[in-house]
Amino acid sequence: MKSMNEMNLFYKLAKFICKHRWLYYLLNYTWGLFLTLIGWITLFFLLITDKVYRNQDNDYFGKMIYLTRKKHDWAFSIGTIVICGNLRVINNSWCYSEDEVNLSIVQHEIGHSIQNAIFGPFMVFIVNIPSMIRYWYRSTFPQKAKGGYYDIWFEKSASIAGIYWKAKWTDII
Numbered sequence: 001m002k003s004m005n006e007m008n009l010f011y012k013l014a015k016f017i018c019k020h021r022w023l024y025y026l027l028n029y030t031w032g033l034f035l036t037l038i039g040w041i042t043l044f045f046l047l048i049t050d051k052v053y054r055n056q057d058n059d060y061f062g063k064m065i066y067l068t069r070k071k072h073d074w075a076f077s078i079g080t081i082v083i084c085g086n087l088r089v090i091n092n093s094w095c096y097s098e099d100e101v102n103l104s105i106v107q108h109e110i111g112h113s114i115q116n117a118i119f120g121p122f123m124v125f126i127v128n129i130p131s132m133i134r135y136w137y138r139s140t141f142p143q144k145a146k147g148g149y150y151d152i153w154f155e156k157s158a159s160i161a162g163i164y165w166k167a168k169w170t171d172i173i
């Protein structure tokens with residue numbers, strides 16, 4: 001996946017999926033069903049234990065996003081479900097108000113759900129597991145972490161796919 005041609009193909013597919021939203025859902029609920037189901041099951045347990053609630057007001061992503069009841073600075077996605085830590089802190093880089101979501105982190109997580117539409121059953125092996133191991137490694141051995149968190153291909157391409165998603169919403173692409 002690291003070669004230029006493969007990434008170009010990924011970006012073309014991501015753009016196409018963002019332009020044709022029905023394809024995003026079709027792929028996530030067929031080819032990518034494995035993680036989409038796990039996402040819904042996870043969400044179900046987080047909702048009945050009152051750990052998260054649905055984000056009500058967000059122009060671009062509103063209904064897809066669930067916020068944690070407690071303050072966290074992380075977000076994650078499983079299939080089409082995005083769980084976003086609720087910072088409720090206002091500063092320059094994390095512009096939150098009471099129930100607002102940090103747009104760039106949400107956009108990034110949406111990008112992972114676009115990856116799920118594209119990679120389907122392989123997503124868990126080429127993105128989720130490496131990403132979890134990497135996250136653990138970087139937070140356990142911060143002095144050994146090389147480069148930025150978003151430098152690796154599956155993080156960088158998630159951010160870009162997320163930009164396509166929002167761009168379609170605002171009709172730029």
Ligand SMILES: [Zn+2]
Nearest residue numbers: 108112155158
């Ligand atoms: Zn990520």
